[in-house]
Amino acid sequence: MTLPLNPALAATFIPPVMEARRWLSETTLPEGLALLNLSQAAPVEPPPAAMRAAMARAIEEDPAIHLYSPVLGNPELRAALAQRISTLYGGTVTADQVALTSGCNQAFCAAVATLAGPGDEVILPQPWYFNHQMWLTMQGVKTVPLATGADLLPSLEDCAALITARSKAIVLVTPNNPGGVEYPPALIRGFAELAARHGLALIVDETYRDFHSQEGPPHGLFADPGWDEVLVHLYSFSKAYRMTGHRVGAIATNAAHLAQIEKFLDTVTICVSGPGQFGALWGLENLGDWLAGERLEILRRRAAMVTGFAGLEGWELKGCGAYFAYANHPFDAPAPEVARRLLREAGVLMLPGTMFRPQGDPYGNPLGAREMRIAFANADTTEITDLMRRLAALGPR
The missing domain is CATH 3.90.1150.10 (Aspartate Aminotransferase, domain 1)
Structure with a gap:
């Protein structure tokens, strides 16, 4: 059968x-x-030796590392990442605007699951990160391809022409996977303003932020007091600290949206792994240089x-x-x-x-x-x- x-x-x-x-x-x-x-x-x-040693000690000595954590992540890591984002981007991000996920792929899945349902539309520049398109298909959400130019950058005008009553979000990945291009700050801001005018979310996946070629913040969206009304920011610890197998990603958005994301996370994985969260926090605190x-x-x-x-x-x-x-x-x-x-x-x-x-x-x-x-x-x-x-x-x- x-x-x-x-x-x-x-x-x-x-x-x-x-x-x-x-x-x-x-x-x-x-x-x-x-x-x-x-x-x-x-x-x-693997991660650097000092991180591995610290994780090994924590696994041996801290019983709580083996238990469920809060669904949205350990408070210490949420606060540390919020401070890191605030410092890097010159804005204000608080711990209750940050959640931890089992990798950045899950961050994207959680974001989409709370923004769009079957028959809705999400605009995705192409060439795209294939797992993003795969998740949209699995959810019955229509992927609306947004063409890019010879420089692999999408056009605001082309995107505006694709927005319909079913549109729920625009997705940007910068530095881009697969294209490698870094979206200029003015272009990112333009997309945020476009999304705001149409009542859409702007999902910005910055998995590779730590390897940006330019000094300073990659964009200025976090400096806006109302950034969380439009922006859903995704991040990954996997690439920064070589901890892909520990699956630690993050979402930054408004607290009300995170309350909906909490439903998704509690149903799918309940929480991020304890050793992974410990390693991410240790990395933030000790591995800047x-x-x-x-x-x-x-x-x-x-x-x-x-x-x-x-x-x-x-x-x-x-x-x-x-x-x-x-x-x-x-x-x-x-x-x-x-x-x-x-x-x-x-x-x-x-x-x-x-x-x-x-x-x-x-x-x-x-x-x-x-x-x-x-x-x-x-x-x-x-x-x-x-x-x-x-x-x-x-x-x-």
Whole structure:
């Protein structure tokens, strides 16, 4: 007997990273070349030793770390993150405007679950982070694609034209996954004002905020006294402190909205893991200098990518920042075929742009069919130089 299947789940595509892992199992790598895995933007190294030691002591000595925490998170961590946001952005954020979630993906899911229902619409710039689009599909919420220009930045005018009576939210990711671009502060403010005029939420996912190339606050929205009437801010500790497996993310919005989010979190996970919350708080309190060094290393790798693509025949770099580069490939084939060829002939695993755009025939999607996303954060500058050699050896054919 075949079990019943929720049609919304059936309509949701297979997770792209899982598909890429299947390619690995099916492909024989070229002899003499080690795999360059540039498919996923998750740190592969553990948190710094001092954090691990502090977490180990807490696990051993603090019985409360193994119990349920408050659904919206431990008060100490909520207060510390609120202070961090206030300091960084030059605004006022209080602990009751912050909640902890099991990773930033859950923060997005919780935000959408409280803002939109089946048949409602959420505007998503494309290329998009595929898990965002997957969750909207699972919930029966219509994804409204917002085109971006050659610079991968969305237009306020184009977005305004997409707003309908069913619209509930606009989503921005900056620094962007998959595009790598950093949205200018004036553009972010423009979207906040557009959302406010139409009674929509502006969801801003800043998972990669700690690796922004510019000094100072990435935008000024938190400096507005009424920021929480429009902004739903998402953050992740996973990338900053290399603690992806501990699943600690966060939402900042108004307290009334968090009361609704609490219903979602209590039903899905009840609370964030105790060791993860301890590690996030310890990181906020002790790893400022270490994180600044991590940022500088990512910026060095970003510079190596920009320099490398500038000398690479046929490739066109569209965006590069934080963990990602996004480029047009030079081959006469759709991006999924190019991805398989790169793995088979160059030992390089990257994801095709068709995974970050509306589904369909890649030949009928001229943008996605020419695009590749390169998650370079785990490749040091020596490996990035090697990447450029491998791509050059394939030529522009």
